[in-house]
Amino acid sequence: MSIMGTRVVRTEDPAFLTRGGTYTADIALPGALHLTLVRSPVAHARIASVDVAEARSAPGVVDVVTGTDVDLEPVRMGPVGHAAMVRPFLATDRVRFVGEPVAAVLTEQAYEGPDAAELVIVDYYPLPAVVDLQAAARDEVLLFDEAGTNTVVGFGLEKPFDEHLFDGCDAVVTAEIVNQRLAAAPLETRAATAQWGDDGRLTLWCSTQNAQATRAEVAGWLGIETARLRVITPDVGGGFGAKIGADPEFALVGWLAQRTGRAVRWSESRSENMTGMLQGRAQRQTVTIGGTRDGRVLAYRLDILADAGAYPRLGAFLPYFTRSMAPAVYDIARVESRARVVATTTTSIGAYRGAGRPEATAAIERAMDMFATEIAADPAEVRKRNLIPPDAFPFRTKGRVTYDSGEYAKALDLVLDAAGYAGLRAEQAARRERGDAVQLGIGLATFVEITGGGAFAEDASVEVHPGGTVTVLTGTSPHGQGHATAWAMLASEHLGIPIEMITVRHGDTDLVPRGAGTMGSRSLQTGGVAVDQAAAELVELAKQRAADVLEAAVGDLELVGGAVRVRGTDASVALGRLAETERLRTEATFDSGAPTFPFGAHLAVVEVDVESGKAVVNKIVTVDDAGPVLNPLIAEGQRHGGIAQGIAQALFEEVVFDPDGNPLTASFADYGVPSAAELPSFTLLDMATPTHLNPLGVKGIGEAGTIGATPAVQNAVVDAVAHLGVRHIDMPATPLRVWEAIRAGSS
Amino acid sequence: MIPVAFDYVRPESVDAAVALLGERGEDASVLAGGHSLLPLMKLRFAAPELLIDIGRLEELQYLRLDGDEIAIGAGTRHTTLEASELLDTECPLLPAVARTVGDPQVRHRGTLGGSLAHADPASDLPAAVLALDGTVVLRGPRGARRVPLTGFYTGVFSSVKEPDELLVEVRVPRTGAAGWAYEKFTRRANDWAIVAVAVVDGWVGLVNMGPTPLRASATEAALAGGASIEEAAALADEGTDPPADSAGSTEYRRHLARLLTRRALTTAGR
Amino acid sequence: MKVHITVNGVPADTDVEPRLLLVHYLRDTLGLTATNVGCDTSSCGACTVLVDGESVKSCTVLTVQADGTDITTLEGLSPSPDELHPMAAAFRQEHGLQCGFCTPGMVMAAVGLLEEHPRPTEREVREGLKGNLCRCTGYHNIVRAVLRASGQDPDAAPDLVAPGFSTGSGT
The missing domain is CATH 3.30.43.10 (Uridine Diphospho-n-acetylenolpyruvylglucosamine Reductase, domain 2)
Structure with missing residues (x-):
């Protein structure tokens, strides 16, 4: 019986559940120094002086380093931005966000670090903070004087918007929407440990989603050959996009280890994490949608002003994806979009679960609801009227990407049926009629997203050892996604060897020099397919070897239960035996050449206490179609986590800076990560539409839940109070905001 | 850290x-x-x-009837209040409020005396003891004194307790069958209250409506004068000075105080 | 200061600095690194262990306060990786963990919860675990695991239990 598509419990769990994972902070090298960073308490300032004399004489202090001591060149850390928008590894003459590292304190004991760090005296000459995006775009206060502008990059700014875009539309709606800044907030904060070996090589243990890219970046920043750097990613306690690539602190840890000749450990506190780790989203959008009174959308415009934070990183590029996905699941004749990305004196923006696509989905899903309200139509019906039909695939969109496959209306119908949409609307009408304090809201989102974008290729190797155990090497290193189990399933399917005998290794660049990591929901459709192909090729290799041993023609051989057998006979030889004389190992590279486009539909039911403004999610029903499912247990887990993060954006979370650039949400007491008590259980529906872009037919599942759930819940909150004159509520829809919207709506 | x-x-x-x-x-x-x-x-x-x-001083860990009052050692943990049958019968507001404090881990460690002495206006138990017209017993070098909670708090994190005094006991009345309710309004279950209202026997305590826990005196007076729940609750924010933060403006907190008071009074059945 | 603490059945006398947090005693002094630190504000619960059988956030307890106590961490819960404690087994069966970072604290909090509420409803599980944050699972499968570990069939639980509007209670 095939193991594919079955609910296999994870092979990695017994270790996690008995000794705990081994995270970077758990790696205790003998004699290692502890790094404590002195971070800027002000958002924007010139540094007049840094006095480390007193700190140097504090107990346990081995070294105190300031920016002028560091001989590494400041670097541009993102794919886009002016050449002058570079970041030093410790600030020298200027700080540009609260939390920017200014000095490094190295102590023998961890507890000595914070004591000594308090003694570093930095004289800041304050400069005006730049927090508001429109103000940043006006370039009144510049972050990088030499750049001459705060604009990091523009997409589609070359030509003006078409003034005739909405010609012929009976109804046109426009709105300003905030897609708020979020913290990825993995439970494990950032950490790195570095040690130089006698061979002149640096080993860097760090918490990252992609060891290989981290190696390339850190080696480049340190100015050493990549061959001299070994990056090891132990267990990683969540990433959600914010641990893509290296952080500047990683290179600093390596540099300090070289300077001191000692191993150096760094593990940040949560308060540091909430200002130092990459954050996500942070777009202000102006959406305009127009169409006919009978519900046909004719034109859509998305104008984006995006925040890059202080030093442009990956996040500055993500509005590109937002533009690509602007038209979403709809066949709209005229679509245009543009984006301006600006630097501000705040924490840098990177990828966060969905990374550019949730922003596109949230914009158009709010727009569809507003359009439906404008023409007094049911939002489900308006969506159906405009969905790309199933016979249109592959479909070239106005966002200039090609959707591979989709059955959007079917997904929407599935959730409407399962949720009992008509009954919910009847219940809503009854509550409105009665004037209940607790009103019902029903929110929809139909969505499509890109997975496996950016890096299409991935390697894998499969080796059977004498004795019959198997090692799979992959460049897709997990941080919770269950690769150890899933990749073992793929190998087991071909080899007939039980998954308990298959070890999946990853995240060590000496072992796996090539790989693009785990991000963008890419793993299965790239790395997984490579494992599948390597395992299939290993079977062929084994048959060729077995043909000699068994004195049979390759065509007469079959693989059964970990052995090659002559069909119809008892003559067989185990794979482990075939590995005794010569390594039995194959490698495969799979290059999909293009991303895939998972899709789905989410329906959220919320109740809103109109007297207090508090909204709670009662029910969420979703289709997240990512093609055939390898392991439903794991895939459902990805959906659950994604849905929770979607609800979190809609109702709870927002990174807030005051006008002076001070973070107001720099701890878990202030930043609203929801607990189990704020969430319901989720209702997941199955649907599997394969892609033609890989032999397994699979797409990515990691981010779908977040992309769909966010606008579904937001739409539901607005829907619950729409009869009170409310047209839009920005996320997160806090009780305060909902209450204020109701007051404004009914005044 | x-x-x-x-x-x-x-x-x-x-x-x-x-x-x-x-x-x-x-x-x-x-x-x-x-x-x-x-x-x-x-x-x-x-x-x-x-x-x-003082976490292990058993002489501070007790819960007993003392005439018309219940005497509670300051070292009594929230988890003990929650599980107390004596309180469930004699003063049910207190264990109900204790159940809303923090999370189970916090309640396993936190104490009633600590919560009252800390003087955080956003804290649950001070407002509850205030609504109960409770008293604290302070001991210092000059001996012991009883201070009604109505006169205990002087500002955010401050009280009349001198630095050399120890809060050793909390005394609350036996409220028996009197109606009571606690309405706590939070964004997340584990957050501090944006506003909360404790009601018992027509007395009303407010959480996070000023620099100290407060009594809704105007509401209490109105109730005593025969006003309806709606009329009395509409006065709940009188004399308060609520803070403003990202969870709530002062105006919103005033609104919540009135709303939650109405709901609590309704639940308590006056 | 000298403390005598029994961790996972092993007693030890140690001299510690008064400010040493219990979580660092476990992790750094004893090398029991399953217990993690996820925040500074007692919010996340990743550091939850059992002290004399009760769930406690070990980042908010001084080691000296734990003098004389009996502590259980995740390492002391299951006899072996092949013989998981019923709660750990339920977490595995229901896929109640992904990255594993919150897991030690979550499992210990759940064990403590069932000690006090042997057959909780879904709502009680959710409220009982509100001091523990997980960023991966959306809690769906954690809740199922705890229900299963309590001897209940998570699929037989009532359809849905939404969070309430108020934690208010009264007569």
Whole structure:
């Protein structure tokens, strides 16, 4: 019986559940120094002086380093931005966000670090903070004087918007929407440990989603050959996009280890994490949608002003994806979009679960609801009227990407049926009629997203050892996604060897020099397919070897239960035996050449206490179609986590800076990560539409839940109070905001 | 994050603790459950030179009837209040409020006396004891004194308790069958209250409506004068000075105080 | 200061600095690194262990406060990786963990919860675990695991239990 598509419990769990994972902070090298960073308490300032004399004489202090001591060149850390928008590894003459590292304190004991760090005296000459995006775009206060502008990059700014875009539309709606800044907030904060070996090589243990890219970046920043750097990613306690690539602190840890000749450990506190780790989203959008009174959308415009934070990183590029996905699941004749990305004196923006696509989905899903309200139509019906039909695939969109496959209306119908949409609307009408304090809201989102974008290729190797155990090497290193189990399933399917005998290794660049990591929901459709192909090729290799041993023609051989057998006979030889004389190992590279486009539909039911403004999610029903499912247990887990993060954006979370650039949400007491008590259980529906872009037919599942759930819940909150004159509520829809919207709506 | 270094003593008795406070009260902090103090120390918002740990003093851990009152040792943990059959019968508001404090881990450590002494206006139990017209017993070098909670708090994190005094007992009346309710409004279940309202027998305590826990005096007076729940609740924010933050504007908190008072009075059935 | 603490059945006398947090005693002094630190504000619960059988956030307890106690961490819960404690087994069966970072604290909090509420409803599980944050699972499968570990069939639980509007209670 095939193991594919079955609910296999994870092979990695017994270790996690008995000794705990081994995270970077758990790696205790003998004699290692502890790094404590002195971070800027002000958002924007010139540094007049840094006095480390007193700190140097504090107990346990081995070294105190300031920016002028560091001989590494400041670097541009993102794919886009002016050449002058570079970041030093410790600030020298200027700080540009609260939390920017200014000095490094190295102590023998961890507890000595914070004591000594308090003694570093930095004289800041304050400069005006730049927090508001429109103000940043006006370039009144510049972050990088030499750049001459705060604009990091523009997409589609070359030509003006078409003034005739909405010609012929009976109804046109426009709105300003905030897609708020979020913290990825993995439970494990950032950490790195570095040690130089006698061979002149640096080993860097760090918490990252992609060891290989981290190696390339850190080696480049340190100015050493990549061959001299070994990056090891132990267990990683969540990433959600914010641990893509290296952080500047990683290179600093390596540099300090070289300077001191000692191993150096760094593990940040949560308060540091909430200002130092990459954050996500942070777009202000102006959406305009127009169409006919009978519900046909004719034109859509998305104008984006995006925040890059202080030093442009990956996040500055993500509005590109937002533009690509602007038209979403709809066949709209005229679509245009543009984006301006600006630097501000705040924490840098990177990828966060969905990374550019949730922003596109949230914009158009709010727009569809507003359009439906404008023409007094049911939002489900308006969506159906405009969905790309199933016979249109592959479909070239106005966002200039090609959707591979989709059955959007079917997904929407599935959730409407399962949720009992008509009954919910009847219940809503009854509550409105009665004037209940607790009103019902029903929110929809139909969505499509890109997975496996950016890096299409991935390697894998499969080796059977004498004795019959198997090692799979992959460049897709997990941080919770269950690769150890899933990749073992793929190998087991071909080899007939039980998954308990298959070890999946990853995240060590000496072992796996090539790989693009785990991000963008890419793993299965790239790395997984490579494992599948390597395992299939290993079977062929084994048959060729077995043909000699068994004195049979390759065509007469079959693989059964970990052995090659002559069909119809008892003559067989185990794979482990075939590995005794010569390594039995194959490698495969799979290059999909293009991303895939998972899709789905989410329906959220919320109740809103109109007297207090508090909204709670009662029910969420979703289709997240990512093609055939390898392991439903794991895939459902990805959906659950994604849905929770979607609800979190809609109702709870927002990174807030005051006008002076001070973070107001720099701890878990202030930043609203929801607990189990704020969430319901989720209702997941199955649907599997394969892609033609890989032999397994699979797409990515990691981010779908977040992309769909966010606008579904937001739409539901607005829907619950729409009869009170409310047209839009920005996320997160806090009780305060909902209450204020109701007051404004009914005044 | 870790605290600044400090000295630590674990006195064997209340007398010894009080004596220590007499010597070093200005530089010392009293440690009971530590769930208010240690987070502040870890963030280095507080850095006492000496911690006096009273967390194990069994003489501060009791719950007993004393005439018309219930006497509760200051070291009684929230989890003990929650599970107390005596309180469930004689003063059911208190265990109900205790169940809403923090999370189970916090309630396993936190104490009633610590919560009251910490004087956080956003805290649940002070407003509940205030609504109960409770009293605290303070012991210091000059002896013991009883202070009604209505006169205990002087501002945010401050009270009439002198640095050399130890809060040793909390006394609340037996409310028996009187109606009661606690309405706590939070964004997340584990957050501090944006506003909360404790009602018992027509008395009303407010959480986070000013620098100290407060009584809704105008509401109480209106109720005593025969006003309806709606009329009385509409006065709940009179005389308050609520803070403004990202969870709530002052106007919103005033609205919540009125709304939650109405709901609590309705639940309590006056 | 000298402390005598029993961790996972092993007693030890150790001299510690008064400010040493219990979580660091476990992790750094004893090398029991399953217990993690996820925040500074006692919010996340990743550091939850059992002290004399009760769930406690070990980042908010001084080691000296734990003098004389009996502590259980995740390492002391299951006899072996092949013989998981019923709660750990339920977490595995229901896929109640992904990255594993919150897991030690979550499992210990759940064990403590069932000690006090042997057959909780879904709502009680959710409220009982509100001091523990997980960023991966959305809690769906954690809740199922705890229900299963309590001897209940998570699929037989009532359809849905939404969070309430108020934690208010009264007569």
